[in-house]
Amino acid sequence: xxxxxxxxxxxxxxxxxxxxxxxxxxxxxxxxxxxxxxxxxxxxxxxxxxxxxxxxxxxxxxxxxxxxxxxxxxxxxxxxxxxxxxxxxxxxxxxxxxxxxxxxxxxxxxxxxxxxxxxxxxxxxxxxxxxxxxxxx
Amino acid sequence: xxxxxxxxxxxxxxxxxxxxxxxxxxxxxxxxxxxxxxxxxxxxxxxxxxxxxxxxxxxxxxxxxxxxxxxxxxxxxxxxxxxxxxxxxxxxxxxxxxxxxxxxxxxxxxxxxxxxxxxxxxxxxxxxxxxxxxxxxxxxxxxxxxxxxxxxxxxxxxxxxxxxxxxxxxxxxxxxxxxxxxxxxxxxxxxxxxxxxxxxxxxxxxxxxxxxxxxxxxxxxxxxxxxxxxxxxxxxxxxxxxxxxxxxxxxxxxxxxxxxxxxxxxxxxxx
Amino acid sequence: xxxxxxxxxxxxxxxxxxxxxxxxxxxxxxxxxxxxxxxxxxxxxxxxxxxxxxxxxxxxxxxxxxxxxxxxxxxxxxxxxxxxxxxxxxxxxxxxxxxxxxxxxxxxxxxxxxxxxxxxxxxxxxxxxxxxxxx
Numbered sequence: 278x279x280x281x282x283x284x285x286x287x288x289x290x291x292x293x294x295x296x297x298x299x300x301x302x303x304x305x306x307x308x309x310x311x312x313x314x315x316x317x318x319x320x321x322x323x324x325x326x327x328x329x330x331x332x333x334x335x336x337x338x339x340x341x342x343x344x345x346x347x348x349x350x351x352x353x354x355x356x357x358x359x360x361x362x363x364x365x366x367x368x369x370x371x372x373x374x375x376x377x378x379x380x381x382x383x384x385x386x387x388x389x390x391x392x393x394x395x396x397x398x399x400x401x402x403x404x405x406x407x408x409x410x411x412x413x414x
Numbered sequence: 415x416x417x418x419x420x421x422x423x424x425x426x427x428x429x430x431x432x433x434x435x436x437x438x439x440x441x442x443x444x445x446x447x448x449x450x451x452x453x454x455x456x457x458x459x460x461x462x463x464x465x466x467x468x469x470x471x472x473x474x475x476x477x478x479x480x481x482x483x484x485x486x487x488x489x490x491x492x493x494x495x496x497x498x499x500x501x502x503x504x505x506x507x508x509x510x511x512x513x514x515x516x517x518x519x520x521x522x523x524x525x526x527x528x529x530x531x532x533x534x535x536x537x538x539x540x541x542x543x544x545x546x547x548x549x550x551x552x553x554x555x556x557x558x559x560x561x562x563x564x565x566x567x568x569x570x571x572x573x574x575x576x577x578x579x580x581x582x583x584x585x586x587x588x589x590x591x592x593x594x595x596x597x598x599x600x601x602x603x604x605x606x607x608x609x610x611x612x613x614x615x616x617x618x619x620x621x622x623x624x625x626x627x628x629x630x631x632x633x634x635x636x637x638x639x640x641x642x643x644x645x646x647x648x649x650x651x652x653x654x655x656x657x658x659x660x661x662x663x664x665x666x667x668x669x670x671x672x673x674x675x676x677x678x679x680x681x682x683x684x685x
Numbered sequence: 686x687x688x689x690x691x692x693x694x695x696x697x698x699x700x701x702x703x704x705x706x707x708x709x710x711x712x713x714x715x716x717x718x719x720x721x722x723x724x725x726x727x728x729x730x731x732x733x734x735x736x737x738x739x740x741x742x743x744x745x746x747x748x749x750x751x752x753x754x755x756x757x758x759x760x761x762x763x764x765x766x767x768x769x770x771x772x773x774x775x776x777x778x779x780x781x782x783x784x785x786x787x788x789x790x791x792x793x794x795x796x797x798x799x800x801x802x803x804x805x806x807x808x809x810x811x812x813x814x815x816x817x818x819x820x
Contacts, residue, residue: 291707291708292707298739313578313582313769313770313773313774315770316771316773316774317770317773317774320740323743324742327743346536381779381780382742384779385777385778385779386778388777388778389777389778412547414575578773581773582769585769585772586769588769588789592789592790594789619781620773620776622781623767623772623782623787624769624772624789625764625765625767625789625790625793625794
C-alpha cells in the first residue's frame with residue numbers, strides 16, 4: 278500500500294464540517310471517483326466527523342490517497358481523545374444511540390464505504406479508519 | 415562487449431516499427447548502463463527502473479492489443495539469443511568466462527521476462543474488469559415505454575455492484591425524462607433470495623426518495639413461493655405478475671386509458 | 686447571520702436550498718419555516734434540494750422534523766429534486782425519510798400538494814357526512 282497524498286485537518290467546531298467535506302471531495306475528485314461513490318464517501322465522512330464533534334468535542338482527521346497494486350482509493354482516519362465506546366457491537370447496531378440521534382451514524386457509515394475499522398478504548402479515545410476505492414469495490 | 419551487445423540487440427529490433435525501435439534503443443542503453451554497475455541479480459534495484467518501466471509499458475500495450483503471451487515474452491527472450499551469440503564470438507577462447515557470463519545474462523533476462531509476464535497478466539485482468547463493467551452497463555437498459563413511464567428489464571443475478579449500476583441508470587433516467595413511474599421487470603432474474611430482495615427493496619426506496627413510484631413485475635410462481643418461504647416482506651411494494659399488468663397499473667396511476675378502436679367506425683370516418 | 690429565504694406562493698411555502706447546509710443554518714431554517722407555517726397558515730411546504738450534494742443523517746433528521754412539525758399544523762411537506770447520488774446514499778445509509786413526501790421537481794411537488802389538499806377536503810366532507818348520519 279502506497280500513500281500518494283496526505284493531509285491532516287483539525288476538527289474542533291461545527292463550522293469545520295463543511296470545509297472538511299470539501300477537502301474529501303477534492304481528494305476523491307482527484308482520483309476520478311464517480312459522483313455516487315463520492316457522495317457515499319463524503320456522507321460517511323460527514324457522519325463520522327459529526328460523531329467526533331458530538332461525543333469527543335472534536336479531534337483530527339488524516340486524509341490520504343492510497344494505492345495498492347490494482348486499486349486507488351481515499352483513506353480517512355478519524356482520531357479523537359474522547360470517552361471512547363464501551364460496547365462496540367452495540368454502537369454498530371442500527372438505531373442504537375446514546376445521544377438522541379437516529380443511531381445511523383456508525384452502522385450507516387460502515388455500509389457506505391468499502392472498508393471500515395473501528396478501534397476504541399474507554400477513556401482513551403476512538404479511531405475510525407475508512408477506505409473507499411475509486412470504483413467503489 | 416558493450417558496443418557489440420547494442421549492435422546485437424538492435425538486429426532483432428529491425429523488424430519492428432519506428433516507435434518500438436526507439437523504445438528498444440532506450441531500453442538497451444539503460445540495460446547496458448545497468449549491467450555496467452555489475453548488478454546481474456536484483457532487477458528491482460534503481461538502475462533497472464527504466465528497463466522494468468519500459469517493459470511494463472510494452473507488455474501492457476501488447477496485452478490490450480490482444481497479442482499472445484508468447485509474442486510478448488519473445489520481446490525479451492529474443493534478446494537472449496542475440497547476446498549469447500555475441501558472447502560466443504567474444505569469448506571463443508575462454509570457455510569458463512563464457513559460461514559464467516552467459517549464465518548471469520540468462521538469469522537476468524529470465525527475470526526481466528517474468529516482469530513482462532506479470533504485467534501482461536495484469537493488463538489482461540484490467541481488460542476483464544473493464545468488460546465486466548461494460549456487461550453490467552449493457553445488461554441494464556432503461557426503456558421509456560410511455561410518456562412518464564420507464565421500464566427496466568433485469569436479466570441475470572442482482573448482486574450489490576449490479577444493483578448500484580441499475581439504481582444509477584434508473585434514477586438518472588428518471589431525472590432526464592421526468593418520469594413518475596418505473597417498472598422493474600425481474601422475469602429474467604433466475605432466483606430471488608433475501609439478498610436480491612434486499613437489493614430490489616433498496617432500488618424501490620431510492621426511486622421513491624426521488625419522487626417516483628416503482629412497480630416490480632415479472633414475479634413467477636416459484637419466486638413468489640421463495641419470497642414467502644424466506645419471510646421477505648414486500649407488502650410496501652407494488653408487485654405484478656407480468657409487465658403487461660404492471661403497465662396497466664402504471665396507466666391507471668397516471669390517468670391514462672388504452673382503448674380498442676372500433677375499426678368499422680374508423681374506416682367510415684376516413685371515407 | 687446567513688438565512689435561507691422562504692417564499693410564499695399561494696397556500697404553499699417554497700424553500701430552495703442552494704448551499705451545503707452547516708448545522709446552525711439547518712436549525713435556523715427549521716425554526717424559520719415552522720414559524721412561517723404558523724404565521725401564514727400555509728397548507729404545504731416545498732423544499733427544493735436539487736442543489737444539495739450531501740444529505741447526511743443530521744440533514745435527514747431536520748427534513749423529517751420539518752415534515753412532522755408542519756403536519757401537526759396541518760401542512761404537508763414535499764422534498765423535491767433529490768439528486769440520484771443522494772437518493773442512493775440515503776438508502777444505503779438506512780434513511781428513507783418516512784413521512785416526507787417526495788417529487789421530481791417543484792412543478793410536480795406543487796401538483797402533489799394540490800392533490801393532497803383536494804383529498805383532504807373530500808375526506809373532511811366525508812367525515813362531516815358521517816357525523817351528520819351518526820346524529
